[in-house]
Amino acid sequence: MQYALMFYAEPGYAEALPEAERAEVRADFAALVDDPRCVASAQLQPVETATCVRVAGGRTLMTDGPFADTKEVLGGICLIEAANLDEAIELAAHVPTARFGGVVEVRPVVPR
């Protein structure tokens, strides 16, 4: 089964950590990307770089900033292949975001 893992955290949480923990964070993200179960992944640039697009009345409208103006922001995404939800949760629990005050949302992907 495929799941999307979406990482929500306060911007700059990793930069605020001491070097030893920052190295841990980098290593854990690298391990996730290297995991054979990780199908695709992307770290997103900060929300200041985001643009929201809507189409109305035949016109393309855009606004600066992320969809939701929240304290925790979407920082990255990962598509994984897992046997069941428990396996997906186990992978999600190892994402550094989860243990440094953030949240990893785990949602199954609609099969094509």
Add this chain to the structure above:
Amino acid sequence: MLASLVGFLGDFDKAEDAAQEAFAIAAERWPASGVPPNPGGWLTTTARNRAIDRIRRERTLAEKIRLLPAPEAVIDEFDDTVIKDERLELIFTCCHPALPLDGQVALTLRALGGLETAEIARAFLVSEETMKRRLSRAKVKIKAAGIPFAVPGAQLLPDRLDAVLAVIYLIYNEGYSGRVDLAAEAIRLGGMLTALMPDEPEAHGLLALMMIHHARRRARFSGEDLVLLGDQDRSLWDHEQIAAGRAELDRAVARGGRGAYVIQAAIASLQTAGSIDWPQVAEMYRRLADLTGSPVVELNRAVAVAQAGDPAAALAAVERLDLDGYLYLHSTRGELLRRLGRHDEARAAYRRALELAASAPERRFLTRRLEEL
């Protein structure tokens, strides 16, 4: 039987349909042909066969009209006489923490308790439609999110077992019954769990707690008014159930149980003694307070300390608590101040408690206390 069908089919609704078909066939045939020697096995086999037929027909139809194929069901040869008991898998699936808690409770009662949706709705004071949606949501999530039908591995088991125990205890406490005795249902589920996991101390602890507590229910109320433990008519207690609860507690302790349910069961057991060992009760509450960090538990410990003969120490403990919005903090303070002869302060405490009282029985109780001063 339902559990093994859910395990086999991986789908609650299909399992229920198959089970109903099997029962219908039995109702037709058995009056004429007689009840088979292994009725459970016959029913399960029949249900599986019907389900397999249905899946085959659906797949053929899907192929014919070129839809995506229906999900694979593993159709293997199975032993007619051995019905694999998959109730444990079912319990852990129903109580998976990824499900909303009200869904866990509803599903456990529906799938393991065998209660009708309408009964569950009545017990929780919601409409049948609401309960149907709650159940449906939980079943959909299990399927869509891939919640596995399995007993968790050793690493996950402690947390998952805690979740199961919490659901059973919630059923015991939260159902507002009426015609449905949810407390008895919770005890039945607790018994099922201890039979399936006989080596788990906290499962025995929870069952002990529920049984001993339940055994005192007829003495707990006089009309609508709560009767304090010390004033209860013990002849109204179910002494057989208390004995059974104590036996469960012994089993829990023999297996090294020292968790929250075991401690609470020990307290309940101590409180059913002819002459209550209050220092021991206080010690149990102290252990529970250490485990849970709960100020309400600490309040109960203080009460036990007072009952053991030291109201001054009890009052000191109570004054350290941050529970200003809690009615029983103030009523306890009031009682302790009364015992220490500080009647004016006692009256003030009871008046504060009265301000917080939310029900007529509570107000009656506190007013009586005030008048007695």
